[in-house]
Structure formats: C-alpha cells, structure tokens
Amino acid sequence: MPILRFEQFAVKKTELGVSPGLTINFMRYNNLGAAAQLVEGVRMQTNALTASQFSITVAEHGYAVAVTELLLNASFDDVMASASRLLGRNMAQYLDNLAQSTLQTASSLLFGYSNPSGSITNKSPYDFGTVGTSTNGLTGTYNLTPAAIRDVAETLATKNVPRIGETYVGFIHPHQSRHLREAPEFIEVTKYAAPGNFMLGEVGRLFDVIFIETTQVTKTQNTVPVDVYSSTFIGDNAYGHAISLPVELRDGGVLDFGREHALAWYAILGMGLITDQSVVVVNTN
Numbered sequence: 656m657p658i659l660r661f662e663q664f665a666v667k668k669t670e671l672g673v674s675p676g677l678t679i680n681f682m683r684y685n686n687l688g689a690a691a692q693l694v695e696g697v698r699m700q701t702n703a704l705t706a707s708q709f710s711i712t713v714a715e716h717g718y719a720v721a722v723t724e725l726l727l728n729a730s731f732d733d734v735m736a737s738a739s740r741l742l743g744r745n746m747a748q749y750l751d752n753l754a755q756s757t758l759q760t761a762s763s764l765l766f767g768y769s770n771p772s773g774s775i776t777n778k779s780p781y782d783f784g785t786v787g788t789s790t791n792g793l794t795g796t797y798n799l800t801p802a803a804i805r806d807v808a809e810t811l812a813t814k815n816v817p818r819i820g821e822t823y824v825g826f827i828h829p830h831q832s833r834h835l836r837e838a839p840e841f842i843e844v845t846k847y848a849a850p851g852n853f854m855l856g857e858v859g860r861l862f863d864v865i866f867i868e869t870t871q872v873t874k875t876q877n878t879v880p881v882d883v884y885s886s887t888f889i890g891d892n893a894y895g896h897a898i899s900l901p902v903e904l905r906d907g908g909v910l911d912f913g914r915e916h917a918l919a920w921y922a923i924l925g926m927g928l929i930t931d932q933s934v935v936v937v938n939t940n
Contacts, residue, residue, distance in 0.1 A: 767939030
C-alpha cells in the first residue's frame, strides 16, 4: 500500500488551541528589495519585512473498525493487533491522498510530449516530439519524457522558486516512471545516493528534479478516452499541514456490555497550498 509519500514534504505547524473558526495561520514572507552600495559616513537605511498570513482550516478526520468479543475469543490471530496495523496504513493512505489533492489545486499546468515511435531510446536528444495543449488532447502517446521535465525545471526556476535542499521534487505514477526510465539521461537513485540517504519512495533524478514514485498520483480518463496521470512537482514551502490534534489511536470503550470492541484513528488537521507558484502539475498518458 502507498505510505506517506507526499506528506513528508509538507510544511507542518501544530497549534493545540486553534483560533476562532478552526483555522491555523501560516506566514508567507515577501522577498526583500534590491540591495545597494553603501557610502561611507551615510547611515544604512533599514527596510521593513512584509508578509501575508495564510490560514488553513482544520477539521475532524478518522476511521473506525469494530470486532465482537466472540471473534476475539474464537480467532487464532491477534485480531486487535492486526486491526491497529490496518488502521495505521489507512491513516497514511488517507493523509497522502489529502496532500495530493491539495497540490492538484495549483494553477500551473503542463502536458507531456507525444512520441509516435513509441520509445525515446536511440532518438536524437533534440527530438522532443510534440507537446500536448489540453487534457482532452492527450491521445495516448503523450508520455512523461525528459522534455516535460525540462519544462518543469524551467517553469519553477523562472519563478525563482527555492528548491528543497538541492533539487525540486516530483511525484510520479509507476506508469509515468516506466516511460521516464527509458531516457538515457535518467539517473537511478542507487547510482548517486548511499543506502538510507534518500527520500522515502525516491527512484531517481533528472535535470535537478528527484522523483518520488507512488500510486497516489491521480488517474482519470479524458474524452478520447484514455488514461491521464497528473504528476505533481514542487519547490520549497509549497503546501502546509496544519495540526490541531495529532493522529491518535483510540479505543471505543465498553460497548454492548463488552460484547463489541472498537478501534479508530482520529485527528484534527487540515492541508492547503501555501505558495501556488511553487507547484506544477503535469498531465500525461
């Protein structure tokens, strides 16, 4: 099962007592003005910091299961322990889907490149194919290729989006990863990172972008109809994870005179975009 690929890059803020309206505020600072040469004997002028507040609304989230006393006594397995593990996985999948859905609301949208030959192997490095212009115009051959990654890196760099460490981060579906790995420029993670010295789910890098592989990437069908995968690429401070009550595993207490036992994960949280220009969505086949 997909386990917390998106959430690891969120800007987290925990406030146990939220402001009225169940919101948690994040600060988004504006860039400073241009510096200038100083003149001896003239005092340096100070400038004010400017910022805007960005609020994320929190709400209750959770999932519960219940088993009977009869099952607990008749089963050869530790049912409650298995239920706890399943709830943990359910929580991870839900939070990752929530983060992915938040990133999909970004305004910057790019498309894959058509490759009529069916393979980018042995092609000229300048033969990029034809870029897509709309989601419904993706006819089944518009894949995630190095040309699309060049567009992503150019878009983020042109907007002066800070990187996360040394690179931008892209979340791609295994189907998209399969096409991207055909490119001779693609570098497998084992060739540049020591074991344990890479992000959760990282599979490789290309053009200063590292790739996180996950099935949580949105898969839809357009009007052709063919499958369309919406990968997401981010820079620093892209989205926030507001936490009012961290995830807890809760016991349902005594139910029906002890004949029923319930477990649930429960949290009060929210997610939202912080910097829209730090996110690029790429639709491909």
